[in-house]
Amino acid sequence: xxxxxxxxxxxxxQRHAIRVExxxxxxxxxxxxxxxxxxxxxxEHGVCGACTILLDGEPVRSCLMFAIQCEGRDIRTxxxxxxxxxxxxxxxxxxxxxALQCGFCTPGFLMLAAGVLRKRPDIGDEELxxxxxxxxxxxxxxxxxIKAVKAVRDGLAQA
Amino acid sequence: xxERGIIGKSLPRLEDPPLVTGRGRFAADINxxxxxxxxxxxxxxAHARIVSIDAEAARALPGVVAVWTAADIPDASxxxxxxxxxxxxxxxxxxxxxREAVRYVGDPVAAxxxxxxxxxxxxxxxxxxxxxxxxxxxxxxxxxxxxxxGRSTEATLVRQDYGDIDAxxxxxxxxxxxxxxxxxxxxxxxxxxxxxxRYDAARDVLELHGAAKVPHKNRDSLGRMLGRDVTGIHLYExxxxxxxxxxxxxxxxxILVLMAAMRLGRPVKWIxxxxxxxxxxxHSRQQRHRIRAAVDAEGxxxxxxxxxxHDQGAYIRTHGTRVADSTxxxxxxxxxxxxxxxxxxxxxxxxxxxxxxxxxSRYETNFVRERxxxxxxxxxxxSPVDVRRRNFLAKEEMPFARPLAAxxxxxxxxxxxxxxxxxxxxxAFRWDEVQADMARRRAAGExxxxxxxxxVEKSGLGPTDGARVIVDTTGAVEVVTGGASVGQGFETxxxxxxxxxxxxxxxxxxxxxxxxxxxxxxLGAHASRATVMTANATAAAAARVRAKALDxxxxxxxxxxxxxxxxxxxxxRTDIESGPSVALGEIARNLAPSAKLRNGREPGxxxxxxxxxxHQTYPYGVQMAVVKVDPETxxxxxxxxxxxxxxxxxxxxxLVHGQIAGGFAQGLGGALYEEFRYSETGDPLSVTFADYLIxxxxxxPEVEILLTEDAPxxxxxxxxxxxxxxGIAAVGAVIASxxxxxxxxxxxxxxxxxxxxxxxxxxAGIRRPLAAE
Numbered sequence: 001x002x003x004x005x006x007x008x009x010x011x012x013x014q015r016h017a018i019r020v021e022x023x024x025x026x027x028x029x030x031x032x033x034x035x036x037x038x039x040x041x042x043x044e045h046g047v048c049g050a051c052t053i054l055l056d057g058e059p060v061r062s063c064l065m066f067a068i069q070c071e072g073r074d075i076r077t078x079x080x081x082x083x084x085x086x087x088x089x090x091x092x093x094x095x096x097x098x099a100l101q102c103g104f105c106t107p108g109f110l111m112l113a114a115g116v117l118r119k120r121p122d123i124g125d126e127e128l129x130x131x132x133x134x135x136x137x138x139x140x141x142x143x144x145x146i147k148a149v150k151a152v153r154d155g156l157a158q159a
Numbered sequence: 160x161x162e163r164g165i166i167g168k169s170l171p172r173l174e175d176p177p178l179v180t181g182r183g184r185f186a187a188d189i190n191x192x193x194x195x196x197x198x199x200x201x202x203x204x205a206h207a208r209i210v211s212i213d214a215e216a217a218r219a220l221p222g223v224v225a226v227w228t229a230a231d232i233p234d235a236s237x238x239x240x241x242x243x244x245x246x247x248x249x250x251x252x253x254x255x256x257x258r259e260a261v262r263y264v265g266d267p268v269a270a271x272x273x274x275x276x277x278x279x280x281x282x283x284x285x286x287x288x289x290x291x292x293x294x295x296x297x298x299x300x301x302x303x304x305x306x307x308x309g310r311s312t313e314a315t316l317v318r319q320d321y322g323d324i325d326a327x328x329x330x331x332x333x334x335x336x337x338x339x340x341x342x343x344x345x346x347x348x349x350x351x352x353x354x355x356x357r358y359d360a361a362r363d364v365l366e367l368h369g370a371a372k373v374p375h376k377n378r379d380s381l382g383r384m385l386g387r388d389v390t391g392i393h394l395y396e397x398x399x400x401x402x403x404x405x406x407x408x409x410x411x412x413x414i415l416v417l418m419a420a421m422r423l424g425r426p427v428k429w430i431x432x433x434x435x436x437x438x439x440x441x442h443s444r445q446q447r448h449r450i451r452a453a454v455d456a457e458g459x460x461x462x463x464x465x466x467x468x469h470d471q472g473a474y475i476r477t478h479g480t481r482v483a484d485s486t487x488x489x490x491x492x493x494x495x496x497x498x499x500x501x502x503x504x505x506x507x508x509x510x511x512x513x514x515x516x517x518x519x520s521r522y523e524t525n526f527v528r529e530r531x532x533x534x535x536x537x538x539x540x541x542s543p544v545d546v547r548r549r550n551f552l553a554k555e556e557m558p559f560a561r562p563l564a565a566x567x568x569x570x571x572x573x574x575x576x577x578x579x580x581x582x583x584x585x586x587a588f589r590w591d592e593v594q595a596d597m598a599r600r601r602a603a604g605e606x607x608x609x610x611x612x613x614x615v616e617k618s619g620l621g622p623t624d625g626a627r628v629i630v631d632t633t634g635a636v637e638v639v640t641g642g643a644s645v646g647q648g649f650e651t652x653x654x655x656x657x658x659x660x661x662x663x664x665x666x667x668x669x670x671x672x673x674x675x676x677x678x679x680x681x682l683g684a685h686a687s688r689a690t691v692m693t694a695n696a697t698a699a700a701a702a703r704v705r706a707k708a709l710d711x712x713x714x715x716x717x718x719x720x721x722x723x724x725x726x727x728x729x730x731x732r733t734d735i736e737s738g739p740s741v742a743l744g745e746i747a748r749n750l751a752p753s754a755k756l757r758n759g760r761e762p763g764x765x766x767x768x769x770x771x772x773x774h775q776t777y778p779y780g781v782q783m784a785v786v787k788v789d790p791e792t793x794x795x796x797x798x799x800x801x802x803x804x805x806x807x808x809x810x811x812x813x814l815v816h817g818q819i820a821g822g823f824a825q826g827l828g829g830a831l832y833e834e835f836r837y838s839e840t841g842d843p844l845s846v847t848f849a850d851y852l853i854x855x856x857x858x859x860p861e862v863e864i865l866l867t868e869d870a871p872x873x874x875x876x877x878x879x880x881x882x883x884x885x886g887i888a889a890v891g892a893v894i895a896s897x898x899x900x901x902x903x904x905x906x907x908x909x910x911x912x913x914x915x916x917x918x919x920x921x922x923a924g925i926r927r928p929l930a931a932e
Contacts, residue, residue, distance in 0.1 A: 104400030105349045
């Protein structure tokens with residue numbers, strides 16, 4: 001079980017050849033072996049959503065997957081959201097709406113929202129709040145997070 | 160100085176860009192070459208004698224470097240009190256690894272050090288501990304037991320009082336007596352704790368990374384505990400994923416990584432997991448109050464007799480008896496109270512140790528006191544508004560000294576107009592309309608109710624804080640503070656104050672905090688003090704830098720100082736339309752040690768600034784809520800929530816709103832959902848986020864916020880009061896009262912949190928008599 005295996009993870013389009021135990025979780029591999037520490041481990045049992053990433057476009061909890069399950073798949077983390085120095089609309093909107101305080105849960109919320117809006121750019125308010133309630137934040141009381149995501153959704157609708 | 164309007168403006172935060180792009184640096188993101196990983200073996204028993212510990216199998220596991228038990232560190236000091244030695248309470252301190260006995264599930268028994276976190280966890284599972292079970296004490300209101308031979312679990316009785324209590328009760332028109340309990344819950348930041356110890360033998364400096372809240376105080380404590388000169392210990396705060404009182408206190412794990420870094424000669428990293436967090440990081444709040452109030456015929460308070468049982472958990476941690484002391488000192492809140500007696504039974508139980516959590520003692524006492532006010536109003540036929548108005552301290556009575564103490568200071572309310580804020584909040588909430596609407600809806604069969612609660616907060620704990628403002632030769636500005644940031648926007652606030660005072664753009668200012676190697680003194684971030692103390696110190700330092708810059712500029716520009724101002728980092732003449740200007744960087748160059756123009760002035764365009772205060776400031780607020788109860792599920796939904804708060808003066812209203820909204824969400828957790836429950840043998844039942852329920856986006860309504868600046872603090876030049884604890888302070892109080900209204904049973908709620916199970920039982924209680932009819 002503890003024999004390390006070679007595998008290649010593709011994180012934000014970058015290929016990382018790593019050598020890990022089969023039991024290594026995806027979040028630990030992204031952080032420790034690929035050096036992308038923007039993805040946070042908040043509970044390691046799939047409730048808080050701080051570790052949310054996009055796997056082949058779908059928001060998933062990277063603490064509930066093993067790295068070995070993700071070879072050859074498209075992994076997107078918060079580090080890949082911005083286009084160079086140009087922030088992703090969600091990142092800018094989170095700043096504009098004061099949707100973060102300590103910032104620990106922020107990468108998870110950004111990736112969750114990015115995944116949701118990519119598939120459902122016209123999602124209704126009620127359903128959006130329902131989806132956002134799958135991640136936990138302890139600082140903001142959520143209202144500003146909801147506003148920030150709605151603003152981006154509404155911008156997409158106009159575009 | 161020109162009025163620049165930077166203070167008071169909702170400017171975007173300087174903190175945000177790295178945090179939204181994944182470039183933050185939280186404790187788990189810190190790594191050093193050649194580091195070891197620590198894993199704690201924790202007690203599985205709530206109270207037991209340790210018979211033996213067998214760590215051979217763990218030591219034999221490849222990749223394990225060491226396994227320590229208490230026997231391996233006989234010289235380790237227990238975790239000390241932050242405010243220094245206390246002989247009476249010292250025996251109740253926690254050893255970094257349990258000696259002889261364990262006292263709660265989660266008590267550290269052994270520490271494993273290994274090449275990887277995974278191996279360390281494997282090895283921890285191999286440490287076999289044999290226990291001999293001892294009787295458990297799980298309730299602070301149960302008869303005290305024995306902590307150790309001859310030593311009671313009632314570590315102390317805290318007491319404060321004034322006036323003749325017996326005479327006051329004898330003369331009362333009415334005596335109200337309630338038995339009220341607040342459940343065990345706590346801060347639960349999204350980032351768990353983390354500590355990385357590193358010993359730099361070349362410089363003989365011991366470093367603790369992952370520090371938070373009170374780095375300087377902790378350095379002093381660590382110096383005492385480790386027997387090291389404090390100049391040889393440095394603490395480094397990086398990003399902190401939420402503090403809320405629990406993060407940044409010293410815990411056994413902090414001491415262990417430092418001792419191990421020295422003895423094993425390698426950096427040692429420890430990151431807490433969530434299960435550990437919920438059983439090892441400070442709990443809070445659990446108190447039962449037996450409270451009596453004596454009132455006259457008009458509903459005016461004559462006396463309060465406040466007896467309470469404080470459930471401290473297994474040990475006394477860094478705060479000593481602070482929460483219980485403040486429970487005595489701050490319970491009276493906004494009301495005139497001629498006579499008062501508080502007796503707090505400070506008792507140890509076999510549960511996780513407790514300490515402060517955001518609005519410590521106020522969340523509890525606001526619930527207790529406001530329940531009493533509701534009951535007085537009901538018994539005398541007074542509305543919730545009238546009974547409170549009748550008892551408010553008046554604006555004319557300010558500053559108001561009460562012969563009580565809290566946080567080591569006499570309680571002196573600095574300023575306030577409670578009646579005015581209540582009036583404004585009633586209007587903003589449309590209280591009368593809401594009451595009419597509630598009546599209509601209740602008549603239509605809905606269980607809805609509206610309520611209010613009033614509270615006094617405290618902030619800006621002194622006595623002194625300093626800051627250093629440095630302008631470099633490029634004109635960039637750094638403010639080095641002894642403050643700390645737990646994610647609340649501290650950097651932005653300090654930059655705004657510096658920008659306003661000095662005359663530079665706020666986004667050209669770098670704010671440094673939580674670094675003991677950059678500034679010798681600091682009080683950190685606790686008790687909503689960072690903005691009050693550090694902002695005023697920053698203003699003082701920036702004013703001195705400004706004076707120094709103008710002095711040099713006057714000479715360079717051949718102009719009188721009165722004709723000069725600093726705008727966007729350049730000294731300009733105010734008496735002529737366009738003219739020469741000098742950049743601050745250029746002035747800094749002329750103050751270089753070897754610069755000719757320096758002319759005997761102190762080198763460098765920099766200065767320290769200090770702010771001293773004798774008293775805390777006391778901001779105050781009103782909370783109002785509308786709730787709806789679902790009688791089928793026992794669930795409570797908050798339909799509306801208003802927080803009215805007088806902050807004296809807001810530096811960045813957007814950030815204040817953020818503090819209030821976030822605090823409210825936490826308060827709602829403690830009012831309805833969050834509770835650490837234990838089995839009858841002391842096994843913790845709330846060790847995952849599936850059992851310990853934090854409110855999500857679905858449960859938290861948007862808070863209506865009424866921010867007023869009617870009572871600036873006379874205690875500091877900026878007139879500011881803190882905001883960190885205002886959103887949470889009275890949530891338990893107001894939700895309890897609103898649920899009473901909704902279910903139509905006055906005084907029904909005597910215990911927080913109001914879980915569906917508890918509420919269903921209360922509702923079943925009223926159904927029984929109905930069925931009997």
